[in-house]
Amino acid sequence: MVAGARPNFMKIAPIVRALDARQDRFTYRIVHTGQHYDHEMSDVFFEELGIPKPDFHLEAGGGSHATQTAKIMVGFEEICQRDQPDCVLVVGDVNSTLACSIVAKKLHIPVAHVEAGLRSGDLRMPEEINRLVTDAITDWFFVTEPSGREHLLQEGKAPDVVYDVGHVMVDNLLFQYAQLQQGQCGELSSNSIKQQFSRYGVITLHRPSNVDDPATFAKLAQALVKASQDLPLIFPVHPRTRANLEKFGIDLGSNVLLTKPLSYMDFLNLWKDAVVVVTDSGGLQEETTALGIPCITVRENTERPVTVDEGTNTLVGTDPVAIYSAISAVLRGDGKHGRRPALWDGKAAERIVSVLDKVLG
Numbered sequence: 408m409v410a411g412a413r414p415n416f417m418k419i420a421p422i423v424r425a426l427d428a429r430q431d432r433f434t435y436r437i438v439h440t441g442q443h444y445d446h447e448m449s450d451v452f453f454e455e456l457g458i459p460k461p462d463f464h465l466e467a468g469g470g471s472h473a474t475q476t477a478k479i480m481v482g483f484e485e486i487c488q489r490d491q492p493d494c495v496l497v498v499g500d501v502n503s504t505l506a507c508s509i510v511a512k513k514l515h516i517p518v519a520h521v522e523a524g525l526r527s528g529d530l531r532m533p534e535e536i537n538r539l540v541t542d543a544i545t546d547w548f549f550v551t552e553p554s555g556r557e558h559l560l561q562e563g564k565a566p567d568v569v570y571d572v573g574h575v576m577v578d579n580l581l582f583q584y585a586q587l588q589q590g591q592c593g594e595l596s597s598n599s600i601k602q603q604f605s606r607y608g609v610i611t612l613h614r615p616s617n618v619d620d621p622a623t624f625a626k627l628a629q630a631l632v633k634a635s636q637d638l639p640l641i642f643p644v645h646p647r648t649r650a651n652l653e654k655f656g657i658d659l660g661s662n663v664l665l666t667k668p669l670s671y672m673d674f675l676n677l678w679k680d681a682v683v684v685v686t687d688s689g690g691l692q693e694e695t696t697a698l699g700i701p702c703i704t705v706r707e708n709t710e711r712p713v714t715v716d717e718g719t720n721t722l723v724g725t726d727p728v729a730i731y732s733a734i735s736a737v738l739r740g741d742g743k744h745g746r747r748p749a750l751w752d753g754k755a756a757e758r759i760v761s762v763l764d765k766v767l768g
C-alpha cells in the first residue's frame with residue numbers, strides 16, 4: 408500500500424482497518440514515499456488516523472516532479488524486488504501514485520487503483536497526467552462515482568475489472584466525524600479559532616494553477632479580501648501557498664485569519680461548522696458534499712462532477728466577481744443543498760477488500 412502525500416493518508420486508513428479485520432487472508436506493508444515530509448503534512452496524520460507507522464520510508468520529497476518521481480521509483484523498485492508483493496495498491500492521483508504503479512507494473516505485479524477513472528480533461532494539471540498514466544496500467548479499478556466508470560469504459564477497459572465501491576475518503580470522514588462528536592480527540596487548536604467567530608468561512612488553496620502565478624493569485628486574493636468584509640475567513644495555508652504569499656507580497660487583510668496546516672481532526676472540526684468552504688482541493692469538494700456544507704470551487708473544471716450534479720459544490724472558476732457573488736449567494740441563503748452520492752456510506756474499504764479477496768489468488 409502506497410501513501411506519499413497528505414490526501415493519501417486518510418484514504419489508506421479505512422483500507423488498513425478493513426485489512427486488519429481480515430488477517431486470516433491478508434498481510435500488508437505500508438510504503439511512505441516521503442513526498443510530503445513536514446510534521447503537519449505527514450506524521451500528524453499517522454498519529455491521528457490510528458494507522459500503523461509505515462514499514463518503509465523513501466524520503467523522496469521536494470524537488471521537481473521528475474526528481475521526486477524518479478527518487479520514488481528507485482526506492483520502491485528495491486522494496487518490490489525484495490518483498491515480491493502479490494499486489495500493489497495505490498490511491499488518488501499524486502506523483503507517488505504514478506511512480507509506484509509504473510514500478511509495480513514493470514515488475515509484473517498487479518496494480519489496484521483506488522479512486523480510478525476521474526478525469527478533469529485538463530492536461531496542464533499534473534494530477535490529470537498521473538491519473539491517465541496510472542489507469543493505463545492498472546489491473547483493478549476502484550471507482551468513487553459514475554463518471555469514473557464511464558471514463559474507464561470509454562478508454563477501453565473491461566467492465567468486469569471496474570468496481571463501484573464508493574469512496575474511502577468518505578469512509579474516513581464518517582469515522583473521524585463520529586470520533587469528534589464523541590469527544591474522542593485531543594486538544595484542537597480550531598476550538599479557540601471557533602470561539603472568536605459566530606459565523607465564518609474556510610479557505611484552502613494550493614493548486615499550482617492558482618497559487619504559482621502572481622497575477623492569478625492576486626486576483627483570487629482580491630475576491631477573498633472583499634468577501635471577508637461580509638464573513639470572516641479562516642485559511643489554513645499549505646507550504647506551497649505560504650511560500651508564494653510571501654514571495655508575491657500578497658496581503659489578505661485582517662479579516663482573513665491565516666493558520667498553519669491543520670491535522671485532519673482539527674480541520675474537520677473547523678470546516679464542518681463553516682457557512683461556506685472556498686477551495687481548489689479535490690478531496691474537500693467531496694467531503695463537503697458528504698456533510699452537506701456549501702462548497703465553492705475555485706477552478707475551471709472538476710474531475711469530481713458528482714459533487715456538482717448531486718452535491719453542494721459550485722464550480723466558479725477564478726474570476727473574482729464570480730467568486731464573490733457565489734459567496735454572497737451562500738450568505739443570502741441561496742447555497743446549494745445536495746445529497747450524498749450512492750455508496751458514499753462508509754463501507755468502501757470493506758468492498759475493496761472483498762474484491763481483493765476474490766481477485767487475488
Ligand code: UD1
Pocket residue numbers: 412413414442443444445446448449469470500501502503533534613645646647689
Ligand atoms: C501534492 C499533490 C496534489 C495534492 C497535494 C495535497 C502531486 C502532483 N500533487 O501537491 O495533488 O492535492 O499534494 O497537499 O502529487 N512542501 C513542504 N512540506 C511538505 C510538503 C510539501 O514544504 O511536507 C512544499 C515543498 O516546497 C514542495 C512543495 O510544497 O516542493 C510542493 O509539494 P508537492 O508534494 O510537490 O506538491 P503539492 O503542491 O503538495
